[in-house]
Amino acid sequence: MKFKDIYEKAVKKGMELDPRGIDEVNKELGRVKKDYDDLKEKDKKTFDKDRLTNPYADSRMLYGNPEKDVKRILLGIDMEVAELLLADRLREKGKPVDLVIAHHPEGRAMANLYAVMDMQSGILLKYGVPVNVAEDIMDERIKEVERRLMAVNHTRTVDAARLLDIPFMCLHTPSDNAVTEYLQRIFDAKKPAYVSDIIDMLKEIPEYADAVMETTGPKVVCGSAGRKAGKVFVDMTGGTGGSKKAFEKLSQAGVGTIVGMHISDDHRKEAEKHHVNVVIAGHISSDTLGMNLLLDQVLTPDVEVIGASGFKRISRK
Numbered sequence: 001m002k003f004k005d006i007y008e009k010a011v012k013k014g015m016e017l018d019p020r021g022i023d024e025v026n027k028e029l030g031r032v033k034k035d036y037d038d039l040k041e042k043d044k045k046t047f048d049k050d051r052l053t054n055p056y057a058d059s060r061m062l063y064g065n066p067e068k069d070v071k072r073i074l075l076g077i078d079m080e081v082a083e084l085l086l087a088d089r090l091r092e093k094g095k096p097v098d099l100v101i102a103h104h105p106e107g108r109a110m111a112n113l114y115a116v117m118d119m120q121s122g123i124l125l126k127y128g129v130p131v132n133v134a135e136d137i138m139d140e141r142i143k144e145v146e147r148r149l150m151a152v153n154h155t156r157t158v159d160a161a162r163l164l165d166i167p168f169m170c171l172h173t174p175s176d177n178a179v180t181e182y183l184q185r186i187f188d189a190k191k192p193a194y195v196s197d198i199i200d201m202l203k204e205i206p207e208y209a210d211a212v213m214e215t216t217g218p219k220v221v222c223g224s225a226g227r228k229a230g231k232v233f234v235d236m237t238g239g240t241g242g243s244k245k246a247f248e249k250l251s252q253a254g255v256g257t258i259v260g261m262h263i264s265d266d267h268r269k270e271a272e273k274h275h276v277n278v279v280i281a282g283h284i285s286s287d288t289l290g291m292n293l294l295l296d297q298v299l300t301p302d303v304e305v306i307g308a309s310g311f312k313r314i315s316r317k
């Protein structure tokens with residue numbers, strides 16, 4: 001497959017699996033197009049044109065010829081300078097790597113991570129939080145993340161890719177959409193009665209079963225296994241952790257249990273205060289599941305994937 005075909009197909013699948021629904025995503029793209037058309041000619045030159053077709057600012061081709069033919073990929077959750085050197089060593093050992101894919105954003109996709117967080121208000125709306133409330137609480141949190149990202153040396157890894165001449169890209173939200181859609185579909189269909197049923201359902205999935213062996217399996221961090229699950233909300237996409245204030249609003253909207261990848265202690269305390277059960281499925285295991293689900297829909301069978309940095313390829317095809 002060509003490098004650009006892998007990227008374009010991954011973004012397209014990510015849009016199809018977006019929890020807001022494809023119509024909302026297309027509306028968002030339409031708004032970006034209108035903003036672009038309204039720009040002065042000199043501002044159009046610096047506009048990131050990927051934004052016209054890709055609604056996920058945290059997923060980009062970061063270095064390399066888009067037409068390059070890809071037969072072998074080195075893929076991991078965090079791919080930084082060390083992993084690019086690993087790709088170069090594999091090349092020396094007679095296993096040439098045509099493309100390195102990171103799940104977590106790098107380069108300008110990292111600098112712009114906050115830009116995908118807007119989608120969280122669309123997701124909160126779906127779970128019954130009024131959109132004006134959702135947008136207002138997210139606004140504050142998005143600005144906080146934007147300020148935090150300003151301090152990051154975001155070009156570091158892309159600079160290494162350029163020096164070693166290794167094509168490089170990151171796929172973040174399309175993969176997080178895939179895991180969110182997959183788990184939400186399971187819970188909606190099987191309707192877990194108790195929080196312990198959620199844990200059991202997760203442990204049946206190979207990526208989480210592997211994590212149990214690594215002592216990082218799913219855990220209840222708020223509430224307890226014996227409590228009723230109520231309405232389950234899988235909260236695994238939209239860039240990074242959302243607003244603490246969302247727990248109060250979700251509780252009022254009737255959500256009983258949130259299933260997430262990870263949680264800060266401040267967020268956990270808020271969830272506790274508002275009586276919401278929280279199950280942490282696991283971070284690297286959820287990211288691995290998301291990437292596996294996405295790759296199943298994107299890659300042709302002739303493309304080999306070597307797992308690194310927390311990722312193990314498990315195909316469901």
Ligand SMILES: [Zn+2]
Nearest residue numbers: 104261283287
């Ligand atoms: Zn992650």
